[in-house]
Amino acid sequence: MMNNLDKRFKLIRISVAISSALILALLIILLTSSNPFQTMYDFLIGPLTTARRMGNVIELMIPLLFTGVGVSIMFSAGQVNLSSEGAFFLGGVAAAYVAVSFLLPLGIHPLAAIAAGGAVGAIVGVIPALLYLKFNALPVVSSLMINYVCMFLGLYVINYLIIDPQAGYLASLEYPKSSLLPRLFPVTRIHFGLFIAILVLVLGYLFLMKSKWGYSIRMIGKNANFAKYSGIRVAYYILLSQLLGGAIAGMGGAIEQLGIYNRFQYQRLSGHGFDGILVAILAGYNPKLIPLATFFLAYIRTGADIMSRTSDVPIELIFIIQAVIIVFVAAERFLEGWKHKAIVKRSKEALVTEEV
């Protein structure tokens, strides 16, 4: 019964967080736009107006599904490891390198590139955990530093090893046809990666919520000391979770490259890793809820993108929305008074029925 109440309030808190963020966004639009109502329409309804735009929402969901699942596994172990951002970026670079440097047969080429992305992502993800376990270094700080290292390392690979001097801007050579993931629908750029994302989502759910490993990881996240005294190998599971989370984020980066782009053209970190953190927080680190959270984020992202192209409000509005959502969802005491009253009321009712 208490559990139900907890769940209900978590849901209420998330809805209040999302709606207050959206209200704030609309207020900002009202204040800054010269044509606020058209801008609001573009932002809120825009993604539904054409098939291409609806396709954009799904395209955007694919990488976020990967980073969302990856971050959920990482954060479940109580490690605030933000290296999903670097893992996604460097995973994409690794895939680009494999795509343009090796000639492999049709089916194997993308698989090899994705595997390379996953392997690089795993290494990136596990470094902060190693530093934490071995040297007691704070994962938040070390992972952020690692993100910068990943960015410069990735740009080095693009700039010196696989650059296309004819491109006219900093970009890799074009990916050969054999390495690309097939597109699923005409007009949109929805690609085969969607199926892999769904597979990762299901496997991630089974791993994290239904397996012994996932149980141990979540136990460590809730109370590492308790987990230790119950005989769980804390260090092993922390490493495992960060390794897996990083690998999934890295795979996501690889799949994004081979599905959407025809050459590597990021000039800086892409932000997908940080978006994954938002997705994971919204979903409460439960992969079952990740599709919903991802859809929400992809939808407002697409809306903001349309808005920034058709109006005078910049896309950075989205960051303000994201920040507001995160702080409210993370605010444990938010609406606590209300919840407290509900608990008191319910226990009184229970008492009365008992007396009767």
Added chain:
Amino acid sequence: MENIIANILSPQFIYTILRVSTPLVFAGMAALVVRKSGIMCIAFEAMMLFSALGGVIGSAYTQNLYVGIVAGILSGILIAVIFAYFVLVLKSHPVLTGLALNILGSGGTVFAMFVLTGNKGTTSSLRSLRFPIVNIPIIEDIPLIGQIFSGHNILTYISLLTVLAVYILIYKTTLGLRIRSVGENPHAAESVGIKVVRTKVIALIIGGLIASFGGMYMSMGYLPFFTRDMVSGRGFIGIAAQNLGGGIPIYTLIAALFFGSADAISNVFQTLRIPAEFMQMLPYVVTIIGLMFVGTTNKDSKEKVKKIKEIKGESI
């Protein structure tokens, strides 16, 4: 190679270290005060970005440096107060709140910049003011020393004075004693009548104040305008410096100068045929290596405490 060594041994190089370390010193001191009060805050990045933009806008629209300073300080403190409200009142997860505020800092400043100037990259179209360069009389005429220590931006000197001020605040004042006691044992502090939340809020506001000078240095000293994400991890490096310095002001200063020299060296080495990316990576790599040492020193101090307790015959 000889060229490089000559470069590193030159007074200009040490001058550069002081120049690039200034924001790190401010960030490190801000992190130190906040850490002493027992709060895990990573929002210095946002405080610095907001104050960097606030200072530029304030000074550009009024053409008055003091108004710019006030605007910059208020922008930085605003973030600190938001952080305090969510973490101390609504009990938000401090790291996630810091993360959210940093996202807000990065996106919010670009948003505000675009709305005000129509440009998403820099505010170079605004005629914002800069902090003055100070030539110290007498010292500026001494060879070598003059070249190193004179002719800096005034904020560089203020950053060094801040180290002293933070030392006095933390170790020589009642407020500092309260901040430390709240950080070390909030329950004990509460039992002797110290208002825990209020003390932590004050520590955060002081942190916001110091960080905002670091931010303003970026846009009104180091560069003459604001560019997007111009703080680029310096707030985090400040936290790392605080860690590496073991929470002691003078050691934190040394750590900040150390990270600053990694930055300065990367500038020197750019003349070599090493790819620029590796040079740009250097400060972050050095910070990671620095973090490794932090961990080991922390363990040492724990073991020391253990030993002291053993000697005193106390149970652990």
